Amino acid sequence: MVQTTNVHQKVEKLESGTLLTPGGFQSGGIHSGLRYKKKDFGLLVSDTPASAAAVYTQSHFQAPPLKVTQESIEKEGKIQALVINSAVANACTGKEGLKNAYEMRKMIAERFHFPEEYVAVASTGVIGEQLPMEKITYGCETVEVTKDGASDFQRSILTTDKCEKTACYQVEVEGKTVTIGGAAKGSGMIHPNMATMLGFITTDATIEPELLQKALSQSIERSFNQITVDGETSTNDMVLAMANGYVDHESLSEQHPDWDGFQYGLQLVCEDLAKQIAKDGEGATKLIEVNVSGANSDKEARIIAKKVVGSSLVKTAVYGLDANWGRIVGAIGHSEAQVDANACDIYIEEQLVFSNGTPCPFSEEQAVEDLDNEEVTLSIHLNEGDGKGTAWGCDLTYDYVRINASYRT
């Protein structure tokens, strides 16, 4: 599939691509005994030190591994390895938790002869439990990386996720093919104490850390930050990008003619992974996409889109195949963005259901059919300006309540 971007750059999606498709990356995943049987310990390594960039949870209760990763990246802006465990999030674990995260970093650094600051650390799982360091040590000593280890890594990072999440896109830089791959996990923002949405992006592009950070932050604003399963922010959320310069081209900057193409490719990887997380939301039966156009700014459009897709009443209505546009009105109505109720048009898929401040006649039968798909699109045109934005979420079902009301046993 070849997509043409706004900037007339060619971006190609590789359906079977992974975070190991970009040159110079290897990974692996094993069972270290943290979980009953499933893989629970992963490692991602770049053949050479890679420019690194990351965004972290905004939670006041940021978990220790994120602090350690931040410290690593701040040193030189380079990372060569990421080590991760699932099952235990190492969150709300105080000083001991921080010591354990440092220890995990040190073990990988020593075994692979990397400087400690070239190692990033992540954990995902139950909040408020200390890492069982015997098992973590076993993992650090045992995990191996290969060029075929993508799926092992992808599985090792999952908690309540129902499926692996991966994406891969290619763009052209100076006529050469640059690949951007990624893996992610996340289902409930916090499952019965399961913390985390995580994304790991790899690319063989050549780019300095601060510019990678810029491109990543911008991509995340329009992707990971635009999904919501239940409005919660976890203690361990993180997206980490590594660019190892495996493809030899002039270092990317905003002045580079292929900057826009790279930025767009990166955004598509993030968007693809983000949508996979939304679709796999706890108890979800479908992905909901909300498109807002005609807002005063892109930012306002994104705010409204996220408000609508996060509304419990919109989510239950979609689950119930109920073309209940009054709830969309309700959600738009209490967003902070500027809205003129009389100028706003609302569509359920292709059908206009509300316009000029009053309801429009529409086919309920068609609406039920439209809502009965795996992916449902709601569109809102505000007729205020040129701003547009999209957000993704999922329906709210009995299973969400079942999953989250059950005891932590």
Next chain:
Amino acid sequence: MVQTTNVHQKVEKLESGTLLTPGGFQSGGIHSGLRYKKKDFGLLVSDTPASAAAVYTQSHFQAPPLKVTQESIEKEGKIQALVINSAVANACTGKEGLKNAYEMRKMIAERFHFPEEYVAVASTGVIGEQLPMEKITYGCETVEVTKDGASDFQRSILTTDKCEKTACYQVEVEGKTVTIGGAAKGSGMIHPNMATMLGFITTDATIEPELLQKALSQSIERSFNQITVDGETSTNDMVLAMANGYVDHESLSEQHPDWDGFQYGLQLVCEDLAKQIAKDGEGATKLIEVNVSGANSDKEARIIAKKVVGSSLVKTAVYGLDANWGRIVGAIGHSEAQVDANACDIYIEEQLVFSNGTPCPFSEEQAVEDLDNEEVTLSIHLNEGDGKGTAWGCDLTYDYVRINASYRT
């Protein structure tokens, strides 16, 4: 029950009091044919023009009746009657909806020989349908008010509510008894298109409109604005207060020695009604109260309290009798207020479950017992300052999904 306030004023709750307990008010409610069988049309009248104050929904899609009420109050600050229908919210109804709301006001004004601007109008029910004016006309021509009509009125304003909501408190002003009563409705903020949280407060105190407005706004900040059922804001939310000066005392102002007592009594009426709404939330089995203390300001405390009580994950955990403090941490963590994760203490009822950034040992058995009550209290002490605040909500249950996923039939 005699409560002593912060300001050493005596406030007494009248368990069987209503919005007709204050002197000089009458009300009634009838079946006008909007609903199948239940009462759907109500009227509240003061013997004399009363000082009026109101707060309205912040929704961009404010419904026509609210506009008409606002116009009425702005004229002289006086109201003598409130007319209300349930079943149809007259929201998202454009110019015709506005014309109908004016018509409703006019009919009551003419029949009772009030100036039009002495009549307030409210509607609650389905969004996006025009009022059936034949039935509204019948209601306006037929409804009667008496001193015994409190329950009729209270029932006529309900939609999906499972019970009438009423509260009444008495305070002393210049040694005389001043009574403050109220009625409310609200279950889901928007039920399958059912719009609205409404509150009507009556008092026989003597007070100018602008000071009543001040007292009301302040009370609402700590009551109606601190409840959440599902995070939604309706198109028709309104709280209206009427003070008819039936008790002869010097007009209340902030300089009056009994101002604080009146303000506190008004706040208790609002708080009482607000809690009744939260407890009757769609699908709810229990009321959740979240108390925050030690915040930098009262405002920050209220923000955090509302964030926690509105968290889907906290709500489902309480439903599941799951002492899952990690979710409370999650909800506090992503509030905008200032929080030091290492200084924060969290209690489930009387048990300390989190302190100094780490979990505390506690009895799970006791926690399950505590959570298995009709009212559950969660407390958070931030150790930052003196700010405190409370919010109320309800658990999130299968029934919420069932109620909201069903077709609008």
